[in-house]
Amino acid sequence: MITFIIRRLLVSVLLLLLVSLITFAIFFLIPRLAGQTSYSLAAQYVGRNPIPSQIRAIEIKLGLNEPIWVQYGRFVKGIVFGYTYSSGPSRTYCPPPCLGYSWRSQQPVWPQLTSNIPVTLSLAAGAAVIWLVSGVAIGVVSALKRGTIFDRLSMGTALMGVSLPIFFTGQIALLLFSFKWQIFNVQYVGITQNPLLWAKALVLPWITLAFLYSALYARLTRSGMLETMNEDYIRTARAKGLPERTVIIKHGLRAALTPILTIFGLDLGLLVGGAVLTEYTFSLHGLGLFTIQAIGNSDLPEIMGVVLLAAFFIVIANLIVDVLYAVVDPRVRH
Amino acid sequence: MIRSKITGLAALGATAALTLAACGGSGGSSGSNSSSTSTSYGQGLTSIINPSNTPSSGTLTFDLSNTPDSTDYQNTYYAFMWNFVRLYSMQLLTYKSCPGACGEQLVPQLATGPGVPSNNDTVWTYHIKPNVKFENGHTVTSADVKYGVERTFAKSVLPNGPSYYQVLLKDNKYPGPYTDRAKNVMGLTSVTTPNATTIQFHLSQPFADFDYVVAIPQSTPVEPAWDTGKYGGANFQLHPESTGPYEFQSYTLNKQITLVKNPNWNASTDTEAKQLVNKIVVNLNVNANTVDNNLMSNYADIDMAGTGVQTAARSKILTQPSLKGLADDPISGFLRFAYINTKVIPNVHCREAIEYAANKTSIQDAWGGPVVGGDIASTVIPPTVIGYQKFDLFNALSQPGGDIAAAKQQLKLCGKPSGFTTGLAYRTDRPQEVAAAQALQASLQQVGIKANLQGYLSGKYYTDFAGAPAYVHAHDLGISQGGWGPDWPDGYGFLDELSNGNTIVPAGNTNISEINDKSINSLFATAAGQNNTAARTAIWPQIDKKIMGMAAILPEVYQKVLLYRNPNVTNVYFDRPFGMYNYAVLGLK
Numbered sequence: 001m002i003t004f005i006i007r008r009l010l011v012s013v014l015l016l017l018l019v020s021l022i023t024f025a026i027f028f029l030i031p032r033l034a035g036q037t038s039y040s041l042a043a044q045y046v047g048r049n050p051i052p053s054q055i056r057a058i059e060i061k062l063g064l065n066e067p068i069w070v071q072y073g074r075f076v077k078g079i080v081f082g083y084t085y086s087s088g089p090s091r092t093y094c095p096p097p098c099l100g101y102s103w104r105s106q107q108p109v110w111p112q113l114t115s116n117i118p119v120t121l122s123l124a125a126g127a128a129v130i131w132l133v134s135g136v137a138i139g140v141v142s143a144l145k146r147g148t149i150f151d152r153l154s155m156g157t158a159l160m161g162v163s164l165p166i167f168f169t170g171q172i173a174l175l176l177f178s179f180k181w182q183i184f185n186v187q188y189v190g191i192t193q194n195p196l197l198w199a200k201a202l203v204l205p206w207i208t209l210a211f212l213y214s215a216l217y218a219r220l221t222r223s224g225m226l227e228t229m230n231e232d233y234i235r236t237a238r239a240k241g242l243p244e245r246t247v248i249i250k251h252g253l254r255a256a257l258t259p260i261l262t263i264f265g266l267d268l269g270l271l272v273g274g275a276v277l278t279e280y281t282f283s284l285h286g287l288g289l290f291t292i293q294a295i296g297n298s299d300l301p302e303i304m305g306v307v308l309l310a311a312f313f314i315v316i317a318n319l320i321v322d323v324l325y326a327v328v329d330p331r332v333r334h
Numbered sequence: 335m336i337r338s339k340i341t342g343l344a345a346l347g348a349t350a351a352l353t354l355a356a357c358g359g360s361g362g363s364s365g366s367n368s369s370s371t372s373t374s375y376g377q378g379l380t381s382i383i384n385p386s387n388t389p390s391s392g393t394l395t396f397d398l399s400n401t402p403d404s405t406d407y408q409n410t411y412y413a414f415m416w417n418f419v420r421l422y423s424m425q426l427l428t429y430k431s432c433p434g435a436c437g438e439q440l441v442p443q444l445a446t447g448p449g450v451p452s453n454n455d456t457v458w459t460y461h462i463k464p465n466v467k468f469e470n471g472h473t474v475t476s477a478d479v480k481y482g483v484e485r486t487f488a489k490s491v492l493p494n495g496p497s498y499y500q501v502l503l504k505d506n507k508y509p510g511p512y513t514d515r516a517k518n519v520m521g522l523t524s525v526t527t528p529n530a531t532t533i534q535f536h537l538s539q540p541f542a543d544f545d546y547v548v549a550i551p552q553s554t555p556v557e558p559a560w561d562t563g564k565y566g567g568a569n570f571q572l573h574p575e576s577t578g579p580y581e582f583q584s585y586t587l588n589k590q591i592t593l594v595k596n597p598n599w600n601a602s603t604d605t606e607a608k609q610l611v612n613k614i615v616v617n618l619n620v621n622a623n624t625v626d627n628n629l630m631s632n633y634a635d636i637d638m639a640g641t642g643v644q645t646a647a648r649s650k651i652l653t654q655p656s657l658k659g660l661a662d663d664p665i666s667g668f669l670r671f672a673y674i675n676t677k678v679i680p681n682v683h684c685r686e687a688i689e690y691a692a693n694k695t696s697i698q699d700a701w702g703g704p705v706v707g708g709d710i711a712s713t714v715i716p717p718t719v720i721g722y723q724k725f726d727l728f729n730a731l732s733q734p735g736g737d738i739a740a741a742k743q744q745l746k747l748c749g750k751p752s753g754f755t756t757g758l759a760y761r762t763d764r765p766q767e768v769a770a771a772q773a774l775q776a777s778l779q780q781v782g783i784k785a786n787l788q789g790y791l792s793g794k795y796y797t798d799f800a801g802a803p804a805y806v807h808a809h810d811l812g813i814s815q816g817g818w819g820p821d822w823p824d825g826y827g828f829l830d831e832l833s834n835g836n837t838i839v840p841a842g843n844t845n846i847s848e849i850n851d852k853s854i855n856s857l858f859a860t861a862a863g864q865n866n867t868a869a870r871t872a873i874w875p876q877i878d879k880k881i882m883g884m885a886a887i888l889p890e891v892y893q894k895v896l897l898y899r900n901p902n903v904t905n906v907y908f909d910r911p912f913g914m915y916n917y918a919v920l921g922l923k
Binding site: 036039040043044045046047048049050051052053054055057058060061086088089090092104105106107112115171174175178179182185187280281282283285289290293296298 | 411489491493500501586624630793
């Protein structure tokens with residue numbers, strides 16, 4: 001088992017390196033191949049009507065005039081060993097994993113990213129609990145009560161949940177519960193500062209996000225359960241005289257949950273990397289909102305940082321799923 | 335000044351928000367709207383709403399849908415930041431705090447009076463008030479103002495602000511105070527400080543508008559000792575040294591700014607700002623639709639961007655009298671227009687054909703209509719800018735649907751009676767600009783001018799595409815959509831970067847029409863040496879008429895914005911120089 005985990009970890013590191021290389025190439029190399037010069041790139045990071053010396057100064061400060069491989073080498077070196085930046089009168093050390101220096105805010109990227117992680121984690125974890133519990137429960141009941149009004153209603157609602165975009169359901173939730181009835185004012189407060197306010201601020205985003213995912217999970221669970229409950233071994237279990245509850249939970253649900261677990265791992269990994277639309281709609285300062293801002297500002301180091309962090313979370317989530325798989329099914333280890 | 339942009343994602347929520355607008359009812363149960371006021375629509379344009387000097391123990395809350403370029407007054411070029419920094423800084427001169435045209439007057443703030451020019455207007459002298467204090471209690475001296483100016487030269491560390499001092503002062507090679515600090519702190523020789531209360535600026539050539547330059551936040555004093563260590567250089571933005579009514583308590587980058595009262599600020603030395611609340615909080619990166627709803631639900635007091643409410647809130651405000659009475663729709667001082675490139679379309683008659691054929695009404699509709707899009711423009715200088723003179727060379731006002739007959743006549747004179755083909759550049763991530771470009775394309779088509787739409791992302795529009803003359807020529811971009819707001823509200827501030835021949839640069843060019851006309855350049859030179867304000871003001875409409883005579887700019891609309899004022903806020907009025915409410919004087923009921 002340990003060998004399996006080590007092997008997976010090494011592959012994960014290689015994968016992250018590859019992601020960094022591809023991301024760097026997309027944002028730094030391709031524009032150059034398309035004819036963009038380091039001077040015109042630098043011109044984006046100065047104010048209106050810059051004089052040429054102003055642009056040159058920024059070109060040199062950001063190292064844009066250096067070869068691409070030197071820039072990439074510096075980036076990777078920063079991740080491993082940290083980097084020292086000049087902030088004018090003094091020099092600032094950015095400890096590893098230093099993911100670069102923002103060209104807009106002129107601050108290291110890593111502390112900005114880490115300050116956003118608690119918000120995204122809070123959002124993703126709370127929503128995940130809601131959607132997993134509600135989605136699976138609704139899916140199971142729907143499968144067992146196939147064709148009934150409950151099944152039709154729940155699957156209809158699930159279809160709505162999958163179809164309606166978050167910026168729509170989120171706006172409705174905000175308009176009704178925050179602005180019209182003023183029950184939830186979404187002003188995020190850290191969990192350590194005030195757990196009650198933290199939860200109150202996140203109720204609407206959790207439910208909005210969970211509405212989408214629980215709908216998806218309900219449909220997946222339902223179809224999985226329907227398929228499983230028709231298997232021969234279920235018939236055998238019933239024939240053995242096992243109680244129906246044991247048949248459903250131990251034999252039916254357990255088998256149906258395996259693909260759900262895989263998808264859950266991936267979904268959670270993606271969300272921790274930034275629930276972009278939810279964070280944008282509810283003005284939550286998480287990694288998703290940070291990503292939008294980085295893209296809007298064309299702040300390449302920030303974009304690089306957030307892509308790598310998101311990739312890291314996805315890789316870790318996959319790793320956990322793989323390990324869980326290995327626990328459930330020993331054949332996977334080989 | 336750069337007007338704040340609404341990000342593309344704002345549009346994403348617009349559809350949902352529009353659909354929901356009707357669900358919003360009468361504005362909800364918020365205290366703000368239920369406490370109906372007697373103010374009327376547009377009242378904030380000419381008078382102060384809720385005038386008060388009574389301090390409040392409350393917190394004034396600003397919401398902002400994006401982030402500042404910097405909170406460092408020497409490193410910002412955003413219009414709303416030039417307004418906001420007055421809460422924690424003082425400049426040599428500033429704009430008088432009063433509504434209407436009165437607000438365009440420059441008045442002394444840190445200085446005792448306006449600049450005194452000498453030596454053929456190349457030396458400008460200011461005297462500083464003796465008892466102005468920094469937040470740490472130290473007295474402000476002329477050397478601190480000089481150091482603030484020196485910081486603006488450190489472009490590798492503070493790249494965002496304007497470059498007026500580099501362009502105007504004699505020693506423009508000065509590297510800024512951060513390299514070789516022992517030598518360069520106080521090393522800017524073209525700014526001298528004969529004593530602790532006198533400062534002199536030595537210009538390389540006369541510049542009569544220099545008082546406006548020292549009213550820009552870049553002339554804020556800074557102690558060299560503050561600009562080191564934790565808050566030095568690029569980190570100065572985390573806690574800019576205050577001379578204004580408030581000081582920084584905290585700044586969490588991209589999230590929130592908190593200001594508290596500056597105990598060392600003295601109202602008697604700073605009559606243009608007020609200290610009326612205990613705390614000011616700025617929430618950053620708030621969804622643009624949420625900002626509007628927060629304002630109307632009393633969760634926030636001011637929309638800091640000052641660019642007006644979004645579509646959903648707009649329809650709600652304009653259809654509900656109780657809300658409409660709390661709104662203003664000023665001409666912001668910003669012009670929406672199209673550059674007509676004089677190199678790509680060298681024949682003036684071809685350019686005039688474009689001017690005549692453009693359907694100004696459909697273009698106005700594209701920008702949002704007459705109420706919130708803007709008034710149809712016929713001049714380059716907007717009505718709220720000093721030097722505006724109304725004229726209508728191409729019948730934009732008399733025939734807003736386009737003068738097709740005149741356009742065809744011009745095409746004949748141009749030698750292309752059946753029309754011609756050219757490129758039309760615009761920014762794809764600005765929905766209204768896209769619509770305006772399409773409207774212009776459709777109207778030009780009527781006379782046979784085929785304008786091929788070429789869309790670009792706004793981030794690189796000026797650096798790589800429309801603002802790069804080589805690219806413009808190579809891709810036959812005869813027309814480019816644009817917008818402009820002045821750095822200061824007179825003709826120079828508005829026209830120079832658009833039409834002075836010496837402003838044409840290979841990248842980041844804002845004179846996209848490539849106007850390099852001897853008579854225009856000469857008028858700018860004359861104005862720069864003209865100390866008589868009336869005589870100088872008379873030059874701006876002359877330049878305006880020459881630009882229009884060249885048909886190098888197609889004015890579209892004088893932009894209007896719909897601003898909503900929370901009725902709980904005091905001393906609210908539209909401030910012309912900034913194109914939004916005056917943030918320096920606000921209080922709470």
